[in-house]
Amino acid sequence: MSRMGVRVPPLSRRQIQGMAQKLRNMLGLAEKPLFDIVAFLEHTMPEMFPDFSLEICQDKEHPLDYGLAYPDEQRIVLRSSIYNDAIRGVGWCRMTLAHEAGHLFLHEGVPAIFARSDPERRLAAYENSEWQADVFAGELLAPTTLIRGKTIEEVSREFKVSRSAATVQLSGLAKLPPEHSSWNLNARAQ
Numbered sequence: 001m002s003r004m005g006v007r008v009p010p011l012s013r014r015q016i017q018g019m020a021q022k023l024r025n026m027l028g029l030a031e032k033p034l035f036d037i038v039a040f041l042e043h044t045m046p047e048m049f050p051d052f053s054l055e056i057c058q059d060k061e062h063p064l065d066y067g068l069a070y071p072d073e074q075r076i077v078l079r080s081s082i083y084n085d086a087i088r089g090v091g092w093c094r095m096t097l098a099h100e101a102g103h104l105f106l107h108e109g110v111p112a113i114f115a116r117s118d119p120e121r122r123l124a125a126y127e128n129s130e131w132q133a134d135v136f137a138g139e140l141l142a143p144t145t146l147i148r149g150k151t152i153e154e155v156s157r158e159f160k161v162s163r164s165a166a167t168v169q170l171s172g173l174a175k176l177p178p179e180h181s182s183w184n185l186n187a188r189a190q
Contacts, residue, residue, distance in 0.1 A: 005130030007123055008110050013135055013172060019105065020139035033158045035141050037097045038087050041076065045101070049074045052104075056083050066096045069103035069133075071110070076100045091162035095137050102136030103129065135172070138165055144173045 024030050027044065045052045052074045059079045062068065067078045078097065085093035107129055125131040142159040147169055150158070155166035 005123070005128040005132075007127050008107055008129045008132065010124070010127040011106065011132050012126055016106070016132060016135040017139045017144060020102075020136050021143060021145065023105070023140065024143065031146070033142075033146055034160060035098075037094050037101070037141065038083075041097060041101065045104075049104075052076075054078070056080050066093075067100040069100040069107075071104050071106075071108040074104060074108070076104065089160050091156060091160055091165060094141060094160055095162065095165050098137035098140045099133045102133035102140070106132050106136055134168075138169045138172065142166060142169045144169060147173060 021030070024035070027040075029035060041054050045054070053076075055075065055077045057077055057079060059081050062077065062079055065079070066082045067076060069076050076097075078100070082093045082096050086097050138161075142155055142161050142165065147155050147159070147166075150170075152163055152166045152170060155161065155169060156163045159166070161169070
């Protein structure tokens with residue numbers, strides 16, 4: 001996401017990948033490419049979190065935001081156009097839904113400090129709420145454990161993510177050590 005995030009406790013790419021992989025494992029989706037993020041938000045999240053609410057609003061109500069997450073309220077608000085396009089399988093809209101879910105999983109109860117309140121200290125990616133939610137979303141929808149050896153086009157098609165998201169995920173995979181496997185991710189996530 002291009003908008004400025006807030007400073008949150010630092011999390012590494014590997015830690016976030018482990019959390020997303022743990023969730024996929026818990027749902028029995030460790031080896032399945034397609035993660036149905038719409039069904040997850042509509043059905044699984046309310047089972048996991050009884051107070052969870054998903055609100056679909058008119059685009060004009062939030063003209064600058066595709067979606068908003070309120071982690072401490074267990075609430076996600078989405079523009080109707082984004083939600084409807086995610087239902088149709090539009091990759092970047094699916095990623096938007098996963099990104100907002102990432103905020104709920106990563107930032108509930110986390111004291112957020114607006115980065116602009118401390119102009120002397122630059123906000124590092126690993127402590128940026130938006131970067132963390134992006135990493136979570138990418139790993140939830142196109143896990144690095146399943147994309148090794150695939151092209152951008154294959155990742156985009158098989159995992160129903162945008163070419164941009166596929167590129168980012170493959171780039172993240174390139175930063176992992178060669179022995180990276182789902183077993184290693186699972187061990188770190190526990």
